[in-house]
Amino acid sequence: MAILVSGGAGYIGSVTVERLHAKGERVVVLDDLFRGHRGAVELGIPFHKGSVGDRELVARIAAEHKIDACVHFAALAYVGESVAQPARYFENNVEQGVAFMGALLAAGVRRVVFSSTCATYGEPEQVPIPETCPQWPVNPYGWSKLFMERLLASYDVAHGLKFMALRYFNAAGATERNGEDHEPESHLVPNVLNVALGQRPVLSVFGNRYPTPDGTPIRDYVHVGDLADAHILALEHLRSGGDSDFLNLGTGHGYSVLEVIECARRVTGHAVPIRIEGPRPGDPARLVADAVKAQRVLHWKPVASEMTSILQSQWEWRRKHPQGYGSVQ
Ligand SMILES: NC(=O)c1ccc[n+]([C@@H]2O[C@H](COP(=O)([O-])OP(=O)(O)OC[C@H]3O[C@@H](n4cnc5c(N)ncnc54)[C@H](O)[C@@H]3O)[C@@H](O)[C@H]2O)c1
Numbered sequence: 001m002a003i004l005v006s007g008g009a010g011y012i013g014s015v016t017v018e019r020l021h022a023k024g025e026r027v028v029v030l031d032d033l034f035r036g037h038r039g040a041v042e043l044g045i046p047f048h049k050g051s052v053g054d055r056e057l058v059a060r061i062a063a064e065h066k067i068d069a070c071v072h073f074a075a076l077a078y079v080g081e082s083v084a085q086p087a088r089y090f091e092n093n094v095e096q097g098v099a100f101m102g103a104l105l106a107a108g109v110r111r112v113v114f115s116s117t118c119a120t121y122g123e124p125e126q127v128p129i130p131e132t133c134p135q136w137p138v139n140p141y142g143w144s145k146l147f148m149e150r151l152l153a154s155y156d157v158a159h160g161l162k163f164m165a166l167r168y169f170n171a172a173g174a175t176e177r178n179g180e181d182h183e184p185e186s187h188l189v190p191n192v193l194n195v196a197l198g199q200r201p202v203l204s205v206f207g208n209r210y211p212t213p214d215g216t217p218i219r220d221y222v223h224v225g226d227l228a229d230a231h232i233l234a235l236e237h238l239r240s241g242g243d244s245d246f247l248n249l250g251t252g253h254g255y256s257v258l259e260v261i262e263c264a265r266r267v268t269g270h271a272v273p274i275r276i277e278g279p280r281p282g283d284p285a286r287l288v289a290d291a292v293k294a295q296r297v298l299h300w301k302p303v304a305s306e307m308t309s310i311l312q313s314q315w316e317w318r319r320k321h322p323q324g325y326g327s328v329q
Contacts, residue, residue, distance in 0.1 A: 002026035002065045003235065004109075006052045006100065007073030009036030012115070012171050014178040016071060016228040021045055023232065028065045030058070031074065037325035040178055053096030055103040062107030069111040069238065070104055071231055072097075075144070078186055079119065079282070082141035093144035101151060105159055111238040112152065113231050116167040118220075118248070118287055120146040128290035131167070131246050138282045149246065156244045164234035169220035169250035169289050171227055173310040179317035180224075181324030189221070189310065192261055193318050196270040203272055205257055207279030210286075216257035218286040220250035223304035223313070233298040245297055250289025251305045260307060267311040 003020060007013040008029030013036070020027045021042065028046045041047050046065065050057045052074045061067065075093045076082070082089040104112065119142035120135045137143045148165075155161040172189040174180065180190045195203045208215040230249050255263075261272050294300045304313070 001068035002028050004028050004030060004061060004065070004067045004070045004104075005073065006030045006070065007036065007075065007115075009033055009038060009040045009047070010073055011178075011180045011182065012168070012224055012227055013071070013073035014040035015175055015224045016073070016231045017041060017045060018175060018178055019225070019228045019232060026065070028061060028067065030061060035076070035182065037181060039325040040181075051096060052100040055099050058100060058103035059107055062104065062109060067104075067107065067109055069113075069235055070109055071113045071235070072100065073115045075115065077141065078184075079139050079141050080186065080280075082144070083139050086140035089140045089144045093141075094147050097144075097148050098151065101155060101161075105155065105161060110159075110161050111235070112161060112163045113234045113238070114148060114152060114163055114165045116145050116149055116165045116246070117142065118167055118169045118250070118289065120149065120167060123284050124287070127286050128252055128288045129248065130290040131248055131293055153244070162238050162242070163244045164238060165246045166230060166234060167246065167248050168227060169222055169248070169287065171224050172221045173223040173225065173304065173313045174317035175225055175313070176317070179314060179321060181321070183324075188219075188257060188260055189264075189314055190318075192264040192272055193268070193311075193315055195272045196264055196268040196315070197318060197322060198270075199322070201273065203261065203274045204277045205261075205274050206277050206283065208276050210279070212256055212285055214256050214258045217283055218254035218256045218288065220252070220254050220288045221260075221305060221307065221310055222249055222251060222302055223310050226302040226305050230294060230298060230300045233300050237298055247294040247297060248289040248291055249294055249300075250291045251302050252289055252291040254286060254288040255307050263307045264311050267308060268315055
């Protein structure tokens with residue numbers, strides 16, 4: 001039996017594929033390479049270039065590889081882009097997501113680990129954010145993910161589909177083999193390192209008058225390797241008959257934008273010039289997970305998510321791959 005990883009050529013997907021493969025699992029990747037990289041997946045791992053909305057392709061893959069579980073990463077994932085082009089997000093993440101889950105069910109697949117997000121909470125009523133916090137997204141990206149969470153819960157009731165919806169906070173860091181290579185890049189950590197590398201002259205900091213100690217927004221960063229491990233534990237949970245659930249993947253500890261920049265200066269030994277700009281609409285002051293449920297249900301504990309480790313790993317990867325996967329050295 002094998003695990004189908006959709007979006008396995010993307011950032012978090014590729015690290016999860018790497019770790020599943022290292023554990024001796026049979027893994028198959030489906031990715032349209034719109035935002036992923038063929039070089040992010042080792043050559044010996046079965047790879048299908050195509051879209052998750054292609055039911056025939058999914059049926060063929062499921063039969064050929066005897067798929068019994070799926071980790072569904074594939075999605076468009078930029079908040080700003082989703083505000084400007086909502087239809088793309090609903091078509092790609094929801095319409096194709098519905099087709100994908102339908103094809104998996106038709107093929108007899110009953111175990112799904114799904115990439116959800118803290119963006120489903122919108123402006124949270126309470127921080128640290130527990131899984132029981134009301135979900136009211138503030139952008140189409142968040143809605144597209146919340147819709148898929150609801151779909152999974154309905155398919156559990158109707159069809160016995162068992163799922164784990166993992167609500168990630170901010171993924172960051174790299175393994176020796178795989179790292180973050182997005183174009184355009186909207187995440188703080190890679191952008192800080194781009195400036196440290198001299199690829200960009202200055203880092204924009206959006207807002208410094210938030211109600212936080214240094215005035216910049218606070219986020220909960222999780223090392224991508226820790227996230228990958230949580231997916232492996234979630235698969236084990238489902239395989240051993242565990243119930244469907246919704247879990248935050250965060251550390252419970254937040255870093256402000258200025259704290260991340262200061263740490264990057266220390267780790268890289270380079271200057272990181274900044275320019276303060278206006279706040280971005282819909283950017284909450286503080287997003288930090290209440291992370292105890294994932295520890296309780298999956299026995300998951302982040303081991304590499306301290307900011308220095310995150311930055312060191314990502315800095316090493318960036319120096320080896322200054323042009324991302326286009327420049328493997
Ligand atoms: N990066 C984060 O901090 C973060 C936080 C919360 C949630 N997430 C979620 O985690 C998942 C992975 O995020 P990432 O940062 O690795 O993103 P990514 O863009 O690097 O990876 C997504 C992959 O999915 C592929 N893809 C997209 N739509 C597809 C489709 N219709 N068919 C086939 N392939 C498709 C892309 O080509 C890409 O390789 C996403 O679902 C995202 O919403 C990410």
